[in-house]
Every structure is written in structure tokens, then in C-alpha cells.
């Protein structure tokens with residue numbers, strides 16, 4: 001699909017988060033072009049490092065980058081770059097994040113601490129970001145958003161929204177929350 005004629009602002013966004021949180025799924029859900037994925041089969045060798053808890057059916061992992069594109073109203077086009085959020089991918093992270101305006105950090109509320117590496121990399125790079133809680137069916141429901149914000153040590157102005165990486169509408173809403181944050185707007189004023 002060609003770039004819409006109305007496209008005026010082209011924005012690079014990084015989609016970050018831990019192993020198996022749903023980055024590739026989110027980019028595949030929202031992309032208006034056939035997304036680029038770099039999936040490889042998981043092997044026995046990854047068992048000690050990449051924890052399959054909660055994502056047992058997972059058979060592949062992104063080894064480099066996911067790429068997709070989405071046009072928002074007003075001539076804004078987001079170029080989405082999904083990147084592994086584990087600390088061991090730091091070198092890749094620096095290259096992929098180069099030139100980005102912001103990051104969407106995905107969090108699995110069943111294993112919040114798995115997101116700390118990704119949040120650390122984003123904060124270190126100085127990119128403004130929003131957090132999207134990707135809700136899996138067996139995710140605990142008893143955490144309040146204040147508790148989650150405290151656990152993730154989020155600044156008061158950092159948007160935190162809920163999404164289902166398989167549901168395009170909720171993922172677009174998460175990207176809009178990030179985009180409004182980048183513009184310095186309160187996302188609740190511009191849903």
C-alpha cells in the first residue's frame with residue numbers, strides 16, 4: 001500500500017518490551033502494510049534465558065526487528081519498529097531506536113518485572129514513552145493502576161493504557177496515547 005497523499009508527518013516509534021509480551025502481534029495487528037517480521041524458531045538453547053511462562057504455545061521469537069506502518073488522522077504516519085527488550089539486545093536497541101521520537105513499552109501484568117530491562121533501555125535513551133498493558137486472559141485483575149504505576153516506577157505524566165495486542169482498535173488507542181504524549185497533550189482529552 002502506498003503512502004497516503006495526505007501524509008505530512010512521518011514519525012518513527014519503537015515498540016519495546018520483554019520476551020513474548022506481544023510486540024510482533026501488536027505490530028501485525030495495526031500495520032496497514034504487510035508487516036516485516038524476523039521470526040526464528042525457539043530452540044532448546046533458549047530455554048534457560050527466555051522464560052515461556054504464560055506463553056507456552058510460543059514457538060518463535062523475533063531475532064532482529066519487526067516493522068509496520070500505520071496512518072493516523074491528520075496526515076501523521078507512524079513507522080513502528082519492534083525490538084527485543086532484553087538487556088542482551090542492547091546493541092540492537094541503540095541502532096533501532098536511533099531517530100525515534102518515542103516508544104510504546106508493552107507490559108505483561110503477569111510478570112511486571114520482566115519489563116524492567118526494556119523500561120531501563122528506554123529511559124536511558126531519553127525517549128518519551130507510554131506503557132501499554134497487554135492483557136492476557138489469566139492476568140491478575142487485583143492490581144490497581146496506582147499499584148502498577150508504582151511497580152513500574154512511572155512518572156505521573158507517563159501514559160499507561162490497557163490493550164490486547166491482537167485487537168487493532170485497542171492497539172491504535174495505545175499508539176494514540178503515546179502520540180498525544182509526544183505532542184505534550186493529555187491523552188484523556190483526545191481519545
Ligand SMILES: Nc1nc2c(ncn2[C@@H]2O[C@H](COP(=O)(O)OP(=O)(O)OP(=O)(O)O)[C@@H](O)[C@H]2O)c(=O)[nH]1
Nearest residue numbers: 018019020021022023024025061062136164165166
Ligand atoms: N491471550 C493473548 N495472547 C497474546 C496477546 N498478545 C500476544 N499473544 C500471544 O502471545 C505470544 C507472544 O506474542 P509475540 O507477539 O510473539 O511476542 P513478542 O513480544 O513479539 O515476542 P518476542 O519477539 O519473542 O520477544 C504469541 O503466541 C501471541 O499469540 C494478547 O493480547 N492476549
Ligand SMILES: [Mg+2]
Nearest residue numbers: 023024061062
Ligand atoms: Mg516478536
